[in-house]
Amino acid sequence: TWCPGCGYFSMAEGFTVALKRHSIAPEDVVVVSGIGCASRFPFFVNAYGFHTLHGRVLPVATGVKQANDALNVVAVGGDGDAFAIGGGHIPHAARRNVDITYLVFDNGVYGLTKGQTSPTSVLGFKTPTSPYENGDQPLNPLMMLLAYRASFVAQAYAGHSHHLTDMIAEAMAHRGFSYVHILSPCVTFDKTTRTYSNLDMLVRDLPKDHDASSLTAAMAEATKTDHPPLGVLYREQRPTLGDVMAETIRKAKAGS
Ligand code: SF4
Numbered sequence: 430t431w432c433p434g435c436g437y438f439s440m441a442e443g444f445t446v447a448l449k450r451h452s453i454a455p456e457d458v459v460v461v462s463g464i465g466c467a468s469r470f471p472f473f474v475n476a477y478g479f480h481t482l483h484g485r486v487l488p489v490a491t492g493v494k495q496a497n498d499a500l501n502v503v504a505v506g507g508d509g510d511a512f513a514i515g516g517g518h519i520p521h522a523a524r525r526n527v528d529i530t531y532l533v534f535d536n537g538v539y540g541l542t543k544g545q546t547s548p549t550s551v552l553g554f555k556t557p558t559s560p561y562e563n564g565d566q567p568l569n570p571l572m573m574l575l576a577y578r579a580s581f582v583a584q585a586y587a588g589h590s591h592h593l594t595d596m597i598a599e600a601m602a603h604r605g606f607s608y609v610h611i612l613s614p615c616v617t618f619d620k621t622t623r624t625y626s627n628l629d630m631l632v633r634d635l636p637k638d639h640d641a642s643s644l645t646a647a648m649a650e651a652t653k654t655d656h657p658p659l660g661v662l663y664r665e666q667r668p669t670l671g672d673v674m675a676e677t678i679r680k681a682k683a684g685s
Contacts, residue, residue: 430466430469430472431466431469432616432617433616434614434616435466435540435613435614435615435616435617436534436536436587436588436611436612436613436614436615436616437466437467437469437470437534437587437613439587439588439590439593439613440470440505440532440534440587440593440597440611440613441470441473441474442590442594443590443593443594443597444470444474444503444532444597445474446594446598447594447597447598447601448476448601450594450598451598451601451602453501453601455475455476455477456476456477457499457500457501458474458476458477458500458501458503459476459477459478459479459490459493459500459501459502459503460474460476460477460478460479460503460504460505461478461479461481461486461489461490461493461502461503461504461505462478462479462480462481462486462504462505462506462510463481463482463483463484463485463486463506463510463511463515464480464481464482464483464484464510464541465483465506465507465509465510465539465540465541466507466536466540466541466615467505467506467507467510467533467534467613468480468486468505468506468507468510470505470534471505479493483510483514483515484510484511484513484514484515484516484518485515485518486504486505486506486510486511486515486518486531487504487515487518487519487521487522487527487531488518490502490503490504490522490527490529490531491522491525491527491529491670494527494528494529494670494671495527495670495671495674498528498671501530501601502528502529502530503529503530503531503532503601504529504530504531504532505531505532505533505534506531506532506533506534507533507534507535507536507540507547508533508534508535508536508537508547508548508549508570509539509547509548511531511533511570512533512547512548512549512568512570512573513547513548516548519531519573519574519577520573520577522606523574523577523578523579523580523606523608524577524578525606525670525673526578526580526605526606526667526668526669526670527605527606527669527670528604528605528606528669528670528671529606529607530597530600530601530603530607530608530609531606531607531608531609532597532600532609532611533570533608533609533610533611534587534611534613535549535570535610535611535612535613536612536613536614536615536619536623537549537550537551537554537567537615537619537622537623538550538554538556538615538618538619540615540617540618543557543618544556544557544615544617544618544619545557545558546558546559546563546565548567548568549567549568549570550563550565550567550622551563551567551622551623552564552565552566552567553622554619554621554622555621556618569651569652569654570610571584571610571647571650571651571662572648572651572652574608574610575644575647575648575651575662575663576648579606579607579608579663580603580605580606580607580664580665580666580667581599581600581603581605581606581607581608581661581663581664581665582608582610582647582661582662582663582664583596583599583600583607583608583609583610583660583661583662584596584609584610584611584612584657584658584659584660584662585597585609585610585611585612585659586611586612586613586628586632586657586659587611587612587613587614588614588625588628588629588632589632589659592659592660593611596609596611596659596660596661597609599661603664604666604669605665605666605667605669606669612628612632612657614628628657631655631656631657632656632657632658632659633656633657633658633659634658634659634660635650635658635659635660635661635662639658639660639662641661641662641663641664642663642664642665643663644663647662647663650662
């Protein structure tokens with residue numbers, strides 16, 4: 430179901446290595462996806478999987494986690510699934526600090542439906558839905574996730590597979606809502622903008638002195654979209670949705 434050369438294969442390999450690194454058994458993992466090429470991901474992973482509805486990955490993943498806190502719940506999707514039809518769910522999963530990992534594979538195009546303009550398509554991109562070039566300003570997902578108060582925000586690139594694996598592993602080790610934005614070329618429907626050869630020249634590591642505890646420092650890096658920064662932009666520790674629910678239950682039982 431994936432084209433040869435698609436960036437998604439790096440994600441499948443990186444995810445498997447991250448699970449091994451953390452000694453997480455397949456029966457303790459649930460991979461939840463929406464709709465789109467990226468949402469085929471559960472088929473490539475030997476664990477529990479839930480291929481849900483378009484844009485509804487986060488409500489389902491939240492339900493799975495709250496039903497069984499012992500599970501490692503990983504939500505996956507592409508830029509269309511995440512930021513078009515599913516865009517209304519992200520702020521609430523982030524601000525509530527649901528203890529899940531969300532991997533968004535951003536190729537800036539709707540691949541499964543044959544190459545239409547997506548919410549992160551670059552200006553000037555020609556597609557069947559923008560034949561005279563895309564004139565819509567692309568979203569900045571990193572800025573959005575930071576503004577939504579995701580407690581872990583990182584960026585990786587499918588062309589740097591070892592670093593990608595590290596980012597997935599760090600995200601899974603984080604307690605709280607961890608978001609990894611993964612730049613991933615669609616080799617079939619984007620031959621001109623976000624290709625491997627273009628991204629190879631543009632991406633850069635975060636500065637060595639980047640302060641990942643500073644929201645303003647993270648936002649400053651997130652604005653530098655001409656040269657996307659790779660690494661952990663931001664992380665903080667705060668109570669998860671599970672912690673808040675446990676406290677609510679305690680109060681209810683105590684009648685306070
Ligand atoms: Fe990957 Fe694009 Fe093929 Fe979808 S259409 S599998 S995103 S290369």
